[in-house]
Amino acid sequence: MTTLGDSFLTAWQLVAAADTQLGSIVWLSLRVSLAATLIACVVGMPVGALLAVGRFPGRRVLIVLFNGLMGLPPVVVGLLVYLLLSRAGPLGQFGLLFSPTAMIIAQAILVTPIVTALTRQVVADEWSEYREQLRSLGASRARAAATLLWDGRFSLTTAGLAGFGRAIAEVGAVMIVGGNIDGVTRVMTTTIALETSKGDLPLALALGFVLIAVVLSINAVAYALRGWAERRWG
Amino acid sequence: MISRRLFCSALAAAGLLGAGLTQAQERFITVSSTTSTEQSGFFGHLLPAFEKAAGIKVRVVALGTGQALDMARRGDADVVFVHDKAAEEKFVAESFGVRRQEVMYNDFVVVGPKADPAKAAGKDILEGLRRIEAAKAPFVSRGDKSGTHAAELRYWKVAGVDLDKARGPWYRDTGSGMGPALNTAASMNAYILADRGTWLAFKNRGNMGIVVEGDTKLFNQYGVILVNPAKHAHVKQADGQKFIDWLVSPEGQKAIAGYKIGGEQLFFPNASR
Numbered sequence: 001m002t003t004l005g006d007s008f009l010t011a012w013q014l015v016a017a018a019d020t021q022l023g024s025i026v027w028l029s030l031r032v033s034l035a036a037t038l039i040a041c042v043v044g045m046p047v048g049a050l051l052a053v054g055r056f057p058g059r060r061v062l063i064v065l066f067n068g069l070m071g072l073p074p075v076v077v078g079l080l081v082y083l084l085l086s087r088a089g090p091l092g093q094f095g096l097l098f099s100p101t102a103m104i105i106a107q108a109i110l111v112t113p114i115v116t117a118l119t120r121q122v123v124a125d126e127w128s129e130y131r132e133q134l135r136s137l138g139a140s141r142a143r144a145a146a147t148l149l150w151d152g153r154f155s156l157t158t159a160g161l162a163g164f165g166r167a168i169a170e171v172g173a174v175m176i177v178g179g180n181i182d183g184v185t186r187v188m189t190t191t192i193a194l195e196t197s198k199g200d201l202p203l204a205l206a207l208g209f210v211l212i213a214v215v216l217s218i219n220a221v222a223y224a225l226r227g228w229a230e231r232r233w234g
Numbered sequence: 235m236i237s238r239r240l241f242c243s244a245l246a247a248a249g250l251l252g253a254g255l256t257q258a259q260e261r262f263i264t265v266s267s268t269t270s271t272e273q274s275g276f277f278g279h280l281l282p283a284f285e286k287a288a289g290i291k292v293r294v295v296a297l298g299t300g301q302a303l304d305m306a307r308r309g310d311a312d313v314v315f316v317h318d319k320a321a322e323e324k325f326v327a328e329s330f331g332v333r334r335q336e337v338m339y340n341d342f343v344v345v346g347p348k349a350d351p352a353k354a355a356g357k358d359i360l361e362g363l364r365r366i367e368a369a370k371a372p373f374v375s376r377g378d379k380s381g382t383h384a385a386e387l388r389y390w391k392v393a394g395v396d397l398d399k400a401r402g403p404w405y406r407d408t409g410s411g412m413g414p415a416l417n418t419a420a421s422m423n424a425y426i427l428a429d430r431g432t433w434l435a436f437k438n439r440g441n442m443g444i445v446v447e448g449d450t451k452l453f454n455q456y457g458v459i460l461v462n463p464a465k466h467a468h469v470k471q472a473d474g475q476k477f478i479d480w481l482v483s484p485e486g487q488k489a490i491a492g493y494k495i496g497g498e499q500l501f502f503p504n505a506s507r
Contacts, residue, residue, distance in 0.1 A: 199437040
């Protein structure tokens with residue numbers, strides 16, 4: 001149990017000392033995962049809403065597809081993006097491999113199905129409730145989808161947070177497309193993996209505690225914001 | 235329309251987050267190297283000296299030697315810095331690399347339980363391996379096509395142990411880097427072939443110690459190769475060559491010799507100029 005105790009202590013010391021290197025790693029993790037989540041929301045939420053209210057051939061197949069893709073293995077996504085961005089790959093000319101941009105792309109791919117599937121569920125529930133009302137107002141399906149998205153915006157924060165949680169916790173994809181380069185693409189999870197490799201388990205676990213604390217804080221802020229917004233505009 | 239405005243501001247925010255990340259257009263080269271040089275803390279010591287001298291940042295991607303060479307074959311690195319002479323020469327022969335230059339060496343050691351149940355202790359790597367096999371004592375293999383893995387397979391072969399036949403539950407192929415494999419060995423009380431550098435820097439030693447060391451066969455040479463610009467036009471030839479020239483220069487060689495853990499030197503410069 002000494003390791004666990006050591007880790008708590010180390011985690012506390014790291015935070016208390018406001019270690020600048022740790023700070024920049026945490027900041028990079030947040031920027032990459034937030035950017036990926038935002039992209040996923042911009043793409044996934046409209047698609048999810050259209051899947052919920054739309055009627056077109058292949059809709060059911062798409063629903064099953066997005067639900068299934070929630071379980072995309074990060075390593076596979078990483079490998080896919082690696083092969084695409086590699087100099088020998090189709091997008092190699094842009095030289096994006098081993099950059100934070102590559103990490104954002106990989107995480108966005110990973111997270112978009114999660115946001116899409118959860119959004120579809122939220123909007124589908126609303127749709128069954130307000131369907132007649134929206135119809136009687138003569139709203140088109142696209143208009144209905146937009147209205148329901150806006151209407152369900154508070155419930156949809158959970159979809160965004162689920163996506164963000166997946167992105168920030170993931171190591172397989174960012175390790176492959178980022179390369180864990182010190183000071184350039186090293187994020188929290190890859191740092192933890194590296195320290196584990198070095199056999200410094202207490203430090204690795206300490207970094208894990210810091211990561212959990214960061215994720216909890218983000219969720220707390222989101223929860224508070226949501227409550228405030230709901231009182232103000234809800 | 236509210237949702238469109240929201241949509242646009244979300245896109246803008248994502249753009250801003252991303253833009254902050256790519257703005258720094260610093261001068262850098264990408265080096266694919268091995269887990270042993272990264273996980274032993276060696277690059278953390280060496281690279282700042284070069285970056286200060288040349289004003290070129292070195293971005294290291296640490297993989298097993300096989301993977302590192304593969305990454306360079308795809309054109310994703312400017313310089314390769316690895317330790318598997320046979321594989322490196324093949325790389326150059328296939329004209330993926332310009333020229334191989336030797337930089338430094340360290341040595342392999344066999345690490346195992348201090349109690350040494352297989353009685354493998356000594357100076358002779360081949361005899362040590364034979365005894366481990368005879369005792370069917372647990373042995374952890376990297377199994378990841380790294381330089382260390384290649385060396386291990388060579389030693390078994392020279393020792394006259396046919397792994398295809400001898401392989402059993404005692405031989406554990408982990409498919410992982412040096413550090414993770416050491417973690418596995420420590421928790422299973424197994425023997426393992428490791429490079430001395432990673433072992434010295436390794437913290438989770440448990441009940442393990444060095445069992446075999448000092449055999450001249452355990453010599454482990456590191457080489458550096460510039461990726462051939464004729465194969466991949468975007469290779470940063472000038473800056474990559476600067477890094478190589480610095481590594482084999484007296485200044486670079488001195489910096490290599492200067493890295494120590496607990497007073498013990500990890501890598502020994504022996505550049506061929």
